[in-house]
Amino acid sequence: MKQFSEAAQLYEKGQYYDKAASVYIRCKNWAKVGELLPQVTSPKIHLQYAKAKEADGRYKEAAMAYESAKDWDNVTRVQLDHLNNPEEAVRIVRDTQSIDGAKMVARFFLRLSDYGSAIQFLVLSKCNDEAFQLAQQHSQMEVYADIIGSDATMEDYQSIALYFEGEKKHLQAGKFFQKCGQYSRALKHFLMCPNTDDNLAIEMAIETVGQAKDEALTNQLIDYLMGESDGMPKDAKYLFRLYMALKHYREAARTAIIIAREEQSAGNYRNAHDVLFSMYTELQTQKIRIPAEMATNLMILHSYILVKVHVKRGDHLKGARMLIRVSNNISKFPSHIVPILTSAVIECHRAGLKNSSFSFAAMLMRPEYRNKIDVKYKKKIEAMVRRPDTSELEEETTPCPYCSFSLPDCELLCPGCKNNLPYCIASGRHMVKEDWSVCPHCDFPALHSQFLGLLETESVCPMCSENLSASQVTKIADCSSYLQPDELEH
Ligand SMILES: [Zn+2]
Ligand SMILES: [Zn+2]
Known part of the structure; x- marks a missing residue:
């Protein structure tokens, strides 16, 4: 009968809220629609209500109704254009990952000349080209480069690299040429970087060559590190890292020995010790034989470090x-x-x-x-x-772990079986089968009794410097897996 008002009231009484609201809309009774809204489930009705409120200039209610209708792009638009509430708009765009919403937010920031934020939301809305152009126009390429993440294509990286190349920003250019797999160009830029304290460029050059696996590039970097190109040899640790990156462990080991020797002759014994220790563990992990010279040097340096520990402990x-x-x-x-x-x-x-x-x-x-x-x-x-006094306290003896020959505590070469004996990292003495333990961090052996004694006053492992307490050290009943007479080259 087109008696909408009555029909609506009856629907409402019968608790048909969606029907009631839709009939109230036909007779434009917005107050009633608003009243029923919490009970209404149909998004279509929420949307109609939102549009009516927006047309009336009631933006807050409009935004809420768009939200109930799950029409996120309209919520975003109202928040930006009418409520001046970019925070809420940004939150919605981030939550919903809406591309159109991101575009709106980007436009909003662009109007405010906030190029950084605009670029961010252009990237989010997958408008990489526009973001790139904006970055180029407003010298915001670092921002763009930072934001563009795993979604970036090779072309994106290359555009960025070319931009930085044009700006003569070698580190950045190198970084992005590396990302798009143009290793030789990347290396060229890294090697053009001025030498700074942190030498980030050298580290990145090493990484690049490690990825490239190209002999010509490797040799180019080696020449640079050796100073053949500019007469200035770089710190040997870079050569060591390069060999490690290339998995050339033998060359790395040789370089480590050279580095340790340099540190040692400069009197930096702790550094020399640590270089050899890290090389030693690296080689062990890679199951590569440890050069005898390296093992011996580490033992001697470790003994030097133990002098200080023992004397300090009285x-x-x-x-x-x-x-x-x-x-x-x-x-x-x-x-x-x-x-x-x-x-x-x-x-x-x-x-x-x-x-x-x-x-x-x-x-x-x-x-x-x-x-x-x-x-x-x-x-x-x-x-x-x-007036020489030649009296000498006799050194106690303990059995060789290989052949049980009784030899002085600190003797590391067994006269009985001619094996080099493993030494205790806590005391420096040779190891004994019945008193075996290892550091849980570095797996180097220590006499159990000596290690516990040392850890009464010390809180780190003397070999690997990791934090350690006596409770973490347990006695090992069967040490046979640690007794491998052929592990070292004699
Ligand atoms: Zn022996
Ligand atoms: Zn340790």
């Missing part, structure tokens, strides 16, 4: 034993010969190893060392040499 006998080992290899410590020998004289004397003390004192009397002795000790050392 364990002078163990300190003296390690000083004897270090002093017997004194040529490896060229920048500290006199101070090390002096400590050996003092610590050995103090620990009752008078004969050893005397022999190091005698070494110090050589003309090239004599005048460099600290005046505090000079008279005393000279007196020792004049």
